[in-house]
Amino acid sequence: MRTQVAIIGGGPSGLLLSQLLNKAGIGTVVLERRTREYVLSRIRAGVLEWGTVELLRTAGAGDRMDREGIVHDGCYLSTAKGMFHVDFKKRVGKQVMIYGQTEVTRDLYDAQEALGATVIHEAEDVALHDVDGDAPYVTYTRDGQEYRIDCDYIAGCDGFHGVSRPTIPESIRTEYERVYPFGWLGILAETPPCADELIYANHPRGFALASMRNPNLTRYYIQVPLTDKVEDWSDDAFWAELKARLPKEVAEGMVTGPSIEKSIAPLRSFVSEPMRWGRLFLCGDSAHIVPPTGAKGLNLAASDVHYLFEGLKAFYQAGDASGLDRYSEVALARVWKATRFSWWMTTSMHRFPDQSEFDQHIQESELEYLAGSAVAQAAMAENYVGLPFDE
Known part of the structure; x- marks a missing residue:
């Protein structure tokens, strides 16, 4: 089999890139290790920057998002001194969209089917070959048979544990990492949201987040030690702890119910450079991870896709390779800015195990300054709604 761009990974970044390229007349093959059902069962982010919203519309995958997504003008932050509102629309003239990553992925699958794009699931033993040469190719096995895809370029959209990043030699690759000493215990519940917008809570007992997916589906998180296990937390214990960390007026009106999903996620900041080696380009979690506090994971993947799509389109349509040559530099500039913002949100809102009284006062003063400035x-607001896609 031959294609122009082989895409490793059938999550939202791989599907979005494939969708944009196919609409521009550029052929792709997407390889995904898991089944479609498994990909759609993963519970992920739900806040879309406006640049991501517009990119999904450009891809022809935004109709249901526009019907069912919830536009938010801002968010709430809660401290020991009370809750305050940050109005994104008032401060910077932009908003965000609440629409779950699972729904984004489902819409992209449907859009890919409508275009007749090639998405191959249960592709095992994927390997990238001759990436630093002029004729790269990909091999994989399916149902015990080996296959080969010859291509011009490879897009590694296969996540943190995928094969794409390790294909770049260690002598060329530099990785930067910060592992945080806590995790997020999250539940999904078929209950109405406790507020009209997200609430980020800084509390002496630890961080909490009240989020949502739609008017009847909520997503809540509390900060927990990394030693905790899901089995340690009954639904009743979770709701009690969440209410203790949220403002009293919010907790009193909260509707609780049985969880339909419960998990603990560790938090880390991670960046791998460069994001291009030869004919391989890294996108999304294969190149960077951010803690979810700043709502940047899916959105950073979308910005990578934007830069790579524009570079490939210019190359195939006009013979201009400058966008591909600058891809890593341009993408990483935005990645590091978003990594900084996610780090700032995380360090401002969480209680750290080794936090001194001085550290705690600095943290509280930071939030008090934010409340009044x-x-x-x-x-x-500028960072939360998403920095522009600088060319």
């Missing part, structure tokens, strides 16, 4: 709120 239009300039500080504008800076937070």
Whole structure:
């Protein structure tokens, strides 16, 4: 089999890149290790930057998002001194969209089917070959038979544990990492949201987040030690702890119910450089991970896809390779800015095990300053709604 761009990974970044390329007349083959059902069962982020919203519309995969997504003008932050609102629309003139990553992925699958794109599931033993040469190719096995895909370029959209990043030699690759000493215990419940917008809570007992997916589906998180296990937390224990960390007026009106999903996620900041080697380009979690506090994971993947799509389109349609040559540099500039913002949100809102009284006062003063400063709120809003896709 031959194609122009082989895409490793059938999550939202791989499907979005394939969708954009196919609409531009550029052929792709997507290889995904898991089944479609498994991919759609993963519970992930739900806040879309406006740049991501517009990119999904450009891809022809935004109709259901526009019908069912919830536009938010801002968010709430809660501290020991009370809750305050950061109005994104007022401060920077932009908003965010609440629409689950699972729904984004489902919409992209449907859009790919409508275009007749090639998505191969249960592709095992994927290997990348001659990536630094002029004729790269990919091999994989399916149902015990080996296959080969010859291509011009390879897009590694296969996540943190995928094969794409390790294909870049260690002598060329530099990795930066910060592992945080806590995790997020999250539940999904078929209950109405406790507020009209997200609530980020800084509390002496630890961080909490009240989020949502739609008017009847909520996603809540609390900070827990990495030693905790899901089995340690009954639904009743979770709801009690969440209510203790949220403002009293919010907790009193909260509707609780049985969880339909419960998991603990560790938090880390991770960046791998470069994001290009030869004819291989890394996108999304294969190149970077951010803690979910800043709602940047899916959105960073989308910005990578934007840069790579524009570079490939210019190459195939006009013979201009400058966008591909600058891909790593341009993508990483935005990645590091988003990594900084996610780190800031995480360190501002969580209680650390070794946090001294001085550290705690600095953290509280940071949030108090944010509550009273239009300039500080504008800076937070600018980063939260998403920095522009600089070319």
